[in-house]
Amino acid sequence: MKSDVKPIDAGDDAIRLALKDANIPALMASIVHLTGNTEILNGPVTPITAPLSDSDDGLEEDQREVIREQALQAICDYRDRGCTLPPLPDEETVREMLTFLTGLPVPDGYMPILEEELAMDGVDRRTVEINRSMSGNRKADFKVLIIGAGMSGILAAIRLKHAGIPFVMVDKNETIGGTWWENTYPGCRVDSPNHLYSYIFERNDDWPAYFSTRKTLFGYFEQCVDRYELMPFIRLQTQVDQAVFDEGSNSWTVDLSGPDGPETITVSAVITAVGQLNTPKLPDIPGRDRFSGPAFHSARWEHEHDLKGKRIAVIGTGASATQFVPIIAEDVDSLTVFQRSAPWLLPTPDYHTPVPDGKRWLFTHLPYYAQWYRMWLFRRDAADGALPFLFADKGWNDRRLSVGQGNDMLRTELIAYIQEQLADRPDLFEKSVPDYPPGGKRPLRDNGVWFEALKRDNANLVTDPIVEITETGIVTEDGAEHPVDVIIYGTGFHADQFLWPIKFVGQGGQTLSEEWRDGPRAFKGMTVPGFPNLFMLYGPNTNIVVGSSIIFFSECEMRYVMGCLKLLLEDGHAAMTPKREVHDAYNEFIDAENLETAWGAPGVRSWYKNADGRVTQNWPGTHLGFWEITKAPDPADFEFL
Ligand code: NAP
Helix, strand or coil, rough: CCCCCCCCCHHHHHHHHHHHHHHHHHHHHHHHHHCCCCHHHHHHHHCCCCCCCCCCCCCHHHHHHHHHHHHHHHHHHHHHHHCCCCCCCCHHHHHHHHHCCCCCCCCCCCHHHHHCCCCCCCCCCCCCCCCHHCCCHHHHHEEEEEEEEHHHHHHHHHHHHHHCCCCEEECCCCCCCCCCHCCCCCCCCCCCCHHHHHCCHCCCCCCCCCCCCCCHHHCCCCCCCHHCCHHEEEECCEEEEEEEEEECCCCCCCCEEEEEEEEEECCCCEEEEECCCECCCCCCCCHHHHCCEEEEEEEHCCCCCCCCCCCEECCCCCCCHHHHHHHHCCCCCEEEECCCCCCEEEEEECCCCCCCCCHHHHHHHHCCCHHHHHHHHHHHHHHHCCHHHHHCCCCCCCCCCCCCCCHHHHHHHHHHHHHHHCCCCHHHHHCCCCCCCCCCCCCCEEECHHHHHHHHCCEEEEEECCCEECCCCECCCCCCCCEEEEEECCCCCCCCCCCCCCEEEHHHHHHHHHHHHCCCCECCCCCCCCCCCEEECCCCCCCCCCCCCHHHHHHHHHHHHHHHHHHHHHHHCEEECCCCHHHHHHHHHHHHHHHHHHHHCCCCCCCCCCCCCCCCCCCCCCHHHHHHHHCCCCCEEEEEC
């Protein structure tokens, strides 16, 4: 695991300057490492709970200054003794530090997941070793196909390579990176805290921003592909057309089309890593094809059109639109935003803020500062985060606006934020308060730029439903015609068409689309009865609405998949498929739990639900819950062939 820091040769003044930018809780933990002394944990300065950003740590400036002075002393001593460290704190001390970090007791059961995430000893506990002596040559003959070379596919490739399992990875695109390559719209950036958004075994400590742009993220995944020398295993511009399970040989016959034409390969297992959000969804609005000007989807941005001075329509106010609208608003002649539902905004002061130089220096020079900063985020967002506020209270019967007491409090707080932003525009305020519970859809990060854009003189927020698109513009239900030069669809993706358009044919000639005629379902989001050795990453019911980062979930899933491969290879089975009754019981649990959440509330419409209103995308529990059910497969849940 990567945890290198550079040696310190900076002078006292430069260190003092860098410390001005420090995250105080992470700095305090780092002081324990530098000094081997835990006194600071019992001192008068105690971090506060649930801060929104680094600059909002709840401490008084003189308290921060006390900590910075102690840190300066500890860092200079460390530098002057040749950058050597005392032994690592013992387990008990690490637990004390984990508790201290956010000023909250560690929630029940969370200690093991926090210790794994912290990886103080540099051990990657999410990796799975496959016993070489027992599996012998079987491993060499067990070839795996990975579909998709984005975040999850690259992770799968790294894990398989480490285990010595042969694999090939295909991607339809001309390069790797998945969503970070496909989405090039202005303002596209990660909306999870970036210092949580990297693989646990390939932590990046030097992000340029708290929420970096897509180019930086794409660069990170390119670097991973280089570092783990994956390119020779990747076939680009290669589409999987169909995969058929051969019950004679217990293998998959896969038809590919690539740059050299069609090809058929045979593999022992298939891992899909195609994402949930890659097929753009254009709305079914009458007349859509009649529009004579440029019209494109946010995920297929047509950069050849200069928007400067043009009349622009944006349809949709989801995560994509709220990122690009504030960027394009400045240059265009007019901007008409068509909103069907108002988004909930999560105040995020650091959303566009570069990581200050001092903090970047600390990340790259101060031992264990980066690990503790990441842990601070993880505790804030995964362990102590907003999630409990999105769960319903039993007996809270009217779930139109909120689903429970906590959720209702959150609603009040988030409305206060909107009110504060729009104190001068009551007309906009009325249109901007969502009419569904907070957390019904993914809350969107905001540092004030969304309403700043909508308040501009050249902007107009239209909430009347669209009835028609004409050659020259958009007509709304009130009869108004909005003439525009360009239409941009920020209308999301065909999220519930998992794995589409690939055709999977499993045991008995059953297709996956038949199996999923009532919507996609899988056991723990990864396996489906009748489709042996088909493993899905980011499959049905594995998405999160708020929390740490989706990489955490992919890492949990890939550990489970590797656990399955271990069972196959070490115990001498050819294939495995989950038992029908186990799969069904699991999905009953998922459906019941999802109904008790803000995103499962009856009035909410979102990409989390399919046409029947069932939540097909989201995991209904906590991070801990998913971590626990994916630690290792239970052989009793499967039939082996
Ligand atoms: P989205 O969240 O599905 O938003 C689509 C928007 O289009 C919604 O406002 C929707 O309104 C509107 N819409 C759809 N059909 C419409 C119609 N016929 N008429 C009027 N409005 C219509 O899509 P997205 O913004 O692309 O985001 C999808 C997901 O991608 C996000 O939830 C997030 O998970 C991910 N994402 C992540 C990032 C990031 O990390 N940086 C950035 C972008 C996206 P309704 O709400 O009324 O349906």
